[in-house]
Amino acid sequence: MTTSVSITVNGRTRHSEIDPRLLLVHYLRDRLGLTGTHVGCETSLCGACTVLLDGKAVKSCALLAVQADGAEITTIEGLADGASYHPLQEAFWEEHGLQCGFCTPGMILAARQLLEDHPDPTEAEIREGLDGNLCRCTGYHNIVRAVRRAADAMSRA
Amino acid sequence: MATTTVPKQIGARVRRKEDPRLITGASTYTDDLNLPNAGYCAILRSPHARARILSIDASAARAMEGVLRVVTGRDVESSIGGLPVAHKIEGLLEPPHRVLAIGEVRFVGDGVAAVVAEDPFTARDALELIEVEYEELEPVVDVEEAAAGGPFVHEELGTNVAFTFPYEFGDIDAAFADAPIVIRQRIVNQRQIPFAVEPRAVAARFDRGHGKLEIWSTTQIPHLLRTQLAVLLGIPEHSVRVIAPEVGGGFGSKLNVYAEEALVGHLARELGRPVKWTGTRTEEFQATIHGRDQLADLEVAANEDGTLRGMRVELLQDLGAYHQLLTPVIPTLTLLMLPGAYALPALQVGLRGVFTNKMSTDAYRGAGRPEANFIIERVIDMVADETGVDPVQVRRRNFLTEFPAETATGLAYDSGNYDAALDLLLETADYEALLAEQAERRKRGEVMGIGIAAYVEICGLGPSAALPAGGWEACTLEVRRTGQVVVKTGVSPHGQGEETTFSQIVADALGVPLEAVEIAHGDTDYVPEGIGTFGSRAQAVGGAALSLALEDVREKARKIAAHKLEADAEDVVFEEGHLHIVGAPERSVSFQDVVTAAYLADDLPEGVEPGLASTRFFEPSNFTFPFGSHLCVIDIDGDTGEPTIRRYVAVDDCGNVINPMIVDGQIHGGVGQAVAQSLYERAVYDEEGQLVTGSLMDYAVPRASYMPSYELARTTTPTPVNPLGAKGVGEAGTIAGNPCIMNAVVDALSPLGVRHVDMPATPEKLWRALAGRDGGASPSGR
Secondary structure, three states: EEEEEEEOOEEEEEEEEEOOOOOOHHHHHHHHOOOOOOOOOOOOOOOOEEEOOOOOOEEEEEEHHHHHHOEEEEOHHOOOHHHOHHHHHHHHHHHOOOOOOHHHHEEEEHHHHHHHOOOOOOHHHHHHOOOOOOOOOOOOOOHHHHHHHHHHHHHOO | OOOOOOOOOOOOOOOOOHHHHHOOOOEEEEHHHHOOOEEEEEEEEOOOOOOEEEEOOHHHHHHOOOOOEEEEEEHHHHOOOOOOOOOOEEEEEEEOOOOOOEEOOOOOOOOEEEEOOOOOOHHHHOOOEEEEEEEEEEOOOHHHHHHHOOOOHHHOOOOOOEEEEEEOOHHHHHHHHOEEEEEEEEEEEOOOOOOOOOOOOOEEEEEEOEEEEEEOOOOOOOHHHHHHHHHHOOOOOEEEEEOOOOOOOOOOOOOOOHHHHHHHHHHHHHHOOEEEEEEOOOHHHHOOOOOOEEEEEEEEEEEOOOOEEEEEEEEEEEEOOOOOOHHHHHHHHHHOOOOOOEEEOOOOEEEEEOOOOOEEEEOOOOOHHHHHHHHHHHHHHHHEEEEEEEEOHHHHEEOOOOOEEEOOOOEEEEOOOOHHHHHHHHHHHOOOHHHHHHHHHOOOOOEEEEEEEEEEEOOOOOHHHHOOOOOOOOEEEEEOOOOEEEEOOOOOOOOHHHHHHHHHHHHHHHHHOOHHHEEEEEOOOOOOOOOOOOOHHHHHHHHHHHHHHHHHHHHHHHHHHHHHOOOOHHHHEOOOEEEHHHHHHEEEEHHHHHHHHHOOOOOOOOOOOOEEEEEEEOOOOOOOOEEEEEEEEEEOOOOOOOEEEEEEEEEEEEEEOOOHHHHHHHHHHHHHHHHHHHHHOOOOEOOOOOEEOOOOOOOOOOOOOHHHHHHHEEEEOOOOOOOOEEEEOOOOOOHHHHHHHHHHHHHHHHHHHOOOOOOOOOOHHHHHHHHHOOOOEEEOOO
């Protein structure tokens, strides 16, 4: 048994026949080949699978693809929206906010939500805002700096 | 020699070359691979810590639509060998370690059967159709009971003690006779779960026409894995290709040869179709190696001025159920590093490695050295406490000061200046002001602790004579016709940034831009040889191999340039992409001209072969010994016991630095993992041998708001061991961090008479100590 969904991913609308138990993350990775969204824990605790659903950060391993029917999804591949890099991507690069890079796409998309909620965040707000995303490489120090740098860049833009 | 150029890239804060693909989602991790016509593997694991397998009925699973193959331990017994352990420990007991259990399961997560199906969902569904009948046996959980007698994890051994390793240096009895101060303490390094955010994954493809097996794996050691898989699967080594694509963190947990790597390779060969396995987070917790889990019973003899007289240490290492690649070797590193930064006149160690019905312990960031440094740096603070001498002074009075420095364990520390690092730390942190602040706060009834820890780590692993599987590193350097440079390095990074730092080294040596350099790694068919990335060796050994190859290429380039300039090679200088006559910069040729000449080869000097390339192996003459001192300030909430790291200041000396941004990042991450062990993480098996901290709901991997910011400073003492003068930095933070944080915790509670607290220092433990309910040094702290 399959079901039809229509999901707009990174600006392109796709009509797909899918198994109802298919998770959104597997839809993105296996059906669309958008492997920038990672699976770290399958239990919504590590945040590696974070994407934007209608502009809100969600954990795509804890959503069924059918729940995204009619929605707009942005993954890391679509974040820059035609530019080379989004200011958050630039800032993570400049501040060495990543090492192995596995948590990075989810971290950047969670940070985008955070900056939408707090365009001028304090360090504490940044740390709390990223609490849904685990990183084991950086100790978070440079991630916090990167988000602060991106906030500055985006407020100037 | 007139070939020295001023470094422009080495030492510069260069943004990483690997980042553009990582921040855009364009990188390829193992699970991102989508091999055509692949089958998907899932593994049935034991729910019991110790049980006899009475029967396995896989008929329903085999009959399920979409299932391609189901295998048990018996099915693969004759086609896959036992998993290896690399060691040089005399008399080590090595029970068989099969890729799937035969007869008995020995830990929760032990593999029992494997399914390959058309898709991963069917494979998982099929696992539920496999019926295994178990007879549960009494599990071996407590390491001390296991050391004392039965039941035995491996019945046929008649003991759980896999090895004993006694060591003695100096006159230990004299050290304790008439010692004015004797301290006894049990110190626990609790079990840790490495938690790389990327779960382990393996994909394999077998080319029947060529008899060739290709394996993609989340590994830190592609070349060692290649050799081991060839042996395990009975395939010629030249017919095995291992690829470590983008690897999402390792911390030692991917420095291994795992059952799934052999199993997936075998299944791909047998099915004639590609096979992929990706571990779930639950499998990661249960069946990827754990770290630490060591008990130390200490006796320390000291003088009233705080100088050490001697130390007796009984070390008990929980090995888990089987040896993984380096399981028994890890505690021997603890033994080696017990003297820390200090002159220790006498040392007696009894080390035992003991099997229990748990996942294997093995290399986790620091691998035996955080354990050692935790012991010795707690000892220093206990001596300070007992003698009333300031902990800074106790450290200074015992520091090794002459280098190379011989230690009580027979090591020769290469270079160091421990006082200088400590001086800079005290200055950076303003120690005097902190002491004054603490006195003020204590008057107000607030709980504030200041902790200091020095450290020396053993890095740049290492001389081959001291390692179980070779300690060299290899590099092939190829200058292509267009002047592009390809470096093929055996160190296979997974976050350490060698694509950037190695490019910096090449750019300085050859005067080419960073963009003209490609650093290739992690593919054994493209990179001919290597050992891998672990033990903080990538720069100190892998970078050193690159330096040797660069020197060869520079020498040859000078010969070719000299021929073109009609001069002696000795008179040719290499400068910013040009080669010119010393003192006559106008008589010059570009590096590109030399490269072109090397490949056109129609006018080369006599005896010079065409081409411009070199392959070199670097064998280090010694380990390297980075060092430093860290300080942290902790506030403890008097009502809730919650600790907050208010400041963390680190002074590290890792020798010459190629890229300060990357070095700082390594310190941040390393200290972060120490914060994790000190305050949050503890892997717990209950009395049934169930891993009760087997998920992220139960195992407290710290999140951003749990973590402090870091203040970093550096001293620079190059090592003479390699041409770069770099010592390595990957594990420093983890090694320094635990005692630094726990010394601060104990210092905070010291007015209450607390002398030691076991990790992790949870709010409950600290609240109990503050409320006088118990000393905080809970004996169940492991």
